[in-house]
Amino acid sequence: MALGARLEMRQGQGLVITPQLQQAIKLLQLSNMELETYVEGELERNPLLQRDERDSEPDVEAGPRDAEDFASDNIPEGAAEAHMDVSHEAEASPGERNTGDAEGGAGDAGGAVDWSRAGKGGSFEDTDDFEQRLTREKTLAEHLYDQLMVSGFSGIEYAAATVLVDSVDEGGYLRGDMAETAERLGCDLTFLEDVLRMLQRFEPIGVFARDVRECLMLQLRERDRCDPAMVALLDNLDLLAKRDLSALRRACGVDEDDLKDMISELRALTPRPGAAFGGEPSQPVAPDVYVREGLGGLWHVELNSDTLPRLLVDQRYHARVSAGARTDQEKVFVADCMASANWLVKSLDQRAKTILKVASEIVRQQDGFLAYGVEHLRPLNLKTVADAIGMHESTVSRVTSNKYIATPRGMFELKFFFTSGIANSDGGEAHSSESVRHKIKQLIETERAEAEVHSDDRIVEILKETGVDIARRTVAKYREAMRIPSSVERRRVLKHA
Template structure:
């Protein structure tokens, strides 16, 4: 309404109702707990035990803890799932579906804690800084970027993902990378790897040959002579005389130069030059990378054959912190508190202890639930070997267990599973998938990249050069539905020039 051309301004109070997710400090902390490795979690729990007098480990004999603390809360009382004939048990039976939605996976209308204020849960410590997964989240729950230096293993894994390997060969490469020590050397028996993964030793050797092309040069060698040989070959300086020298490094260590000259068939000047070339090489190619020293992997989950058929999935109880809140002691100190400061401190400790026990319990159940679904999806790999590793995405697992994809991503980070075929990180079982054009089985991205490389490698035989559009057509004829821009992305990742550049190379070559 207006009077004399002027608008009338006023204030009024309105109440509106709507749905939305507010990321509380509790949710931030629970999310951080979920993505910690078992070693990081143990360090965090130790710090909380020192800080909170109401927390203690449940180290007593069975029955003794309950007698002393009748109101104790125990975490993770159900730690097993079974699969019969490749089918999963009902998730609602295996994992308590009524457990509180700590990670915010339920629908907004089902949540009861989205809008709990900081004052409603006082005394929460800054768990967001626990572990090495990044800095503290800001007011909107976003995590600060990870600025730490990449480790050698991360560097090698990134190269393996871009090497154009098939899904099976990529899995073999990841297994070999896990066997690399801090110096960059491969420690382990290839025959044993082949037996575990259900492939021929020659195939493992072939994948290792591909890995020997990774940077830094010389990485994943099995000995010092092989490491130096790879570096010399890159410099085009590996000849028969140098091969003999590498086979007799013990004589070089003894300074038996006369014996080396006789074996290599060179004079003193050539020998001095060869030794100078060796000194310019790097005997420990992995030493230039950051990160913590390699530690023995302790699996979070065990997978064993079930006598009744299928697979049994169990949490590793050794990696589960078993904490209780001493409610009897809480009653004693609460009744003895006199000042407001003392009462606030006791209330803070009680709130944090209760939330920590609850979060650890939900963390264990979530890990079990995700690992069990992965086993269900990849049971053919466990039974028959790496060739039967299925294309699998985080979204597939998340949809199957009705969780958010980000929750599944956090669960599979820094978590390991022990299987009859070895110990693997949970992320090992995820490979990108490409839809089939006929609605059939999915194709792994690694396998498609390998097929593209094979097509282009065969171009020179008939003089024809395949454009990206033609490659798309050929892949669709083979039942692979892929976009042209995806073909271009894969080709560039494989460091293959465009069709125009390849045509010029054929004409000039």
């Protein structure tokens, strides 16, 4: 068999991602703190980049500001058109929507905005080590979110649950007043307490307790040891701390041996269920976007200029270095630094416009939540937002990861506003999953006799008559998530009632 060399041409298709495009995609999905450290690393590596140290503080005027002057508040000089006004009722027609780049681009976000100036922090590559992320312990918050994803929550319950998970400290205790949280979310206190009771079933048992007594009570209930004597002991923990055993025996109505056994059981419990998980230094979360209400039912959306790196390309220094470059290697180095600096500035500008555009569409879609509360969250997914603003779903997904928006109802991650929905059998607007769950609960609560008990199939038929297109297994899932027994068990209860 003869061996020989030959020249051959083949044509094919392949996806090639340039280093510049990789950088733009990476910047898009970074949080503001990660972006801060990344930019600092670029400042150290590239001598042609420098921070814009110019004072960008807004002028302070005496007396109250008019609501119409809101557009100029907290916006850097030359960026007066960078905000967006989103009406409660306005619907943008497809012809009015700007289209942007499919992967990192954004259309015009309201004028030429010079967002690309000034940054600070440390090297991103040094702090985000892959091996460290693999070996570090999982935090309590991550453990709770893992359970939340498979807990059966949906719609408004899931949204409220995420707020409660964020309120848990490292010890596992729920911090913050429930009434204030319910008022901020615009929901009933009883609804929020129902969500909390379901969250208190999460592992480790005892999390989401509001005090030590409730934490120990949750653990005793799991062990089926929460009898009246033990409840009395928990009600008198102050006597236990004083070691007033005689008063404890009288309060619990037990003898000395039983009291010793009860105290031993109590000591076997943990007052800090979250202590077994890894901890991280707490970092304050700064919002990427601000939303405020203006006149005429408009929502003003603007970027937080404090979290935007502001950089300049030093043209004078580039001219000096270029003139002094003698060898080809030096000339190539200077040219690469200039290209990298210009691309970074352009990528930061593009990132800011993309975030603003996505956040503005989310506000437009979820204006009911901002105006009336969590019960008015609409079904929303990535595709709906992507189609409305002319971007790819992956771009919207990157933008909404680790980005936060400050609203009159509190600060939320952008992903908070994406909720599931149930299709309308008449082809109209979809029903939110929470409203469907409420209808199911109402149907079951109206059962007063054995003959009135509805099976899951019958509930499906009733809901379809009202325009809700839902499957039987979905009804069963919602019913079990609300801790409602099956129709067979409900009939048995009503029969012996």
